[in-house]
Amino acid sequence: MDIQARQATADEITAFQNQGWVRLARLVDPAGVAELRERAEAHLAARPKAGATAVDQAFGQSRDIAERDAAFGALARSPAIAASAAAMLHGVAAVRVQVTNLLVKEPGEHGSTVFHQDFPWMPMDRSAMLTVWLALADVPADMGALRFYTGSHRHGLLGRSFVGAGDDQLSQHPWLKELELSPPLDLKAGDATVHHALTVHGAPANRREAARLSFTATYFDADALYTGAPYGQTDGLGLTVNRPFDHPRFPCLRP
Numbered sequence: 001m002d003i004q005a006r007q008a009t010a011d012e013i014t015a016f017q018n019q020g021w022v023r024l025a026r027l028v029d030p031a032g033v034a035e036l037r038e039r040a041e042a043h044l045a046a047r048p049k050a051g052a053t054a055v056d057q058a059f060g061q062s063r064d065i066a067e068r069d070a071a072f073g074a075l076a077r078s079p080a081i082a083a084s085a086a087a088m089l090h091g092v093a094a095v096r097v098q099v100t101n102l103l104v105k106e107p108g109e110h111g112s113t114v115f116h117q118d119f120p121w122m123p124m125d126r127s128a129m130l131t132v133w134l135a136l137a138d139v140p141a142d143m144g145a146l147r148f149y150t151g152s153h154r155h156g157l158l159g160r161s162f163v164g165a166g167d168d169q170l171s172q173h174p175w176l177k178e179l180e181l182s183p184p185l186d187l188k189a190g191d192a193t194v195h196h197a198l199t200v201h202g203a204p205a206n207r208r209e210a211a212r213l214s215f216t217a218t219y220f221d222a223d224a225l226y227t228g229a230p231y232g233q234t235d236g237l238g239l240t241v242n243r244p245f246d247h248p249r250f251p252c253l254r255p
Helices: 010-019 030-045 054-058 070-076 079-088 174-178
Strands: 021-024 060-063 095-105 113-116 129-135 192-196 201-203 212-221
Touching: 010 021, 010 079, 030 060, 030 070, 030 095, 030 212, 070 095, 070 212, 079 095, 079 129, 079 192, 079 212
Parallel strands: none
Antiparallel strands: 021 192, 060 095, 095 212, 113 201, 129 192, 129 212
16 A cells, blocks of 8 residues: 655754654545554554563564565655655755654553653764654544653753663753653644654653554664664674665665
């Protein structure tokens, strides 16, 4: 099935660059989202049993879904989304897909997602990276929609979370509360949020009866170089330190 996505507007691109996040209403057409939701439910039902890490306690996931499902693969490589990502990451000529995921936050099973940055774990030599978070079903704010500290992407690397108890960004950097916290967002199926890898973000627990379902795709500067830092996704791939990520796992998309 051909899943149609739209390109971000100039105003949305500017909002992302200023805020570190932006909401994209109806990024994917309703018919496409319905198809994706059915596929997602099947994949998530078959996912391995979750572990006991802090991430597992926050949400369930089915990683690298674009490599296993043609519909999600086509969406991740969408020319419109790739062009939007490159434009949002100012000065970036092309992007690579870093990872794709199906995420589920089950009521009663998963708790809140602590406030964190995505980039501190990454083995790239530059932080030009963002994640598109697509709602596969309606996600009211009390179902666990993401919230963002506006402008936090301008403060650089703030350290890792999900390492130990109480290690979230707010406990490490209480001054973050001086920044504006994005309002609770009610997302319709097909709506998306996009956030920079340095933007501090988190999500409350799901207070509804239905599961929160989303698809995420992360993109980074195609010119980024591999640092060699240990990282499960890249360990053992044969990447060369100080060379680009020229590997099928990281397809290059040029607008």
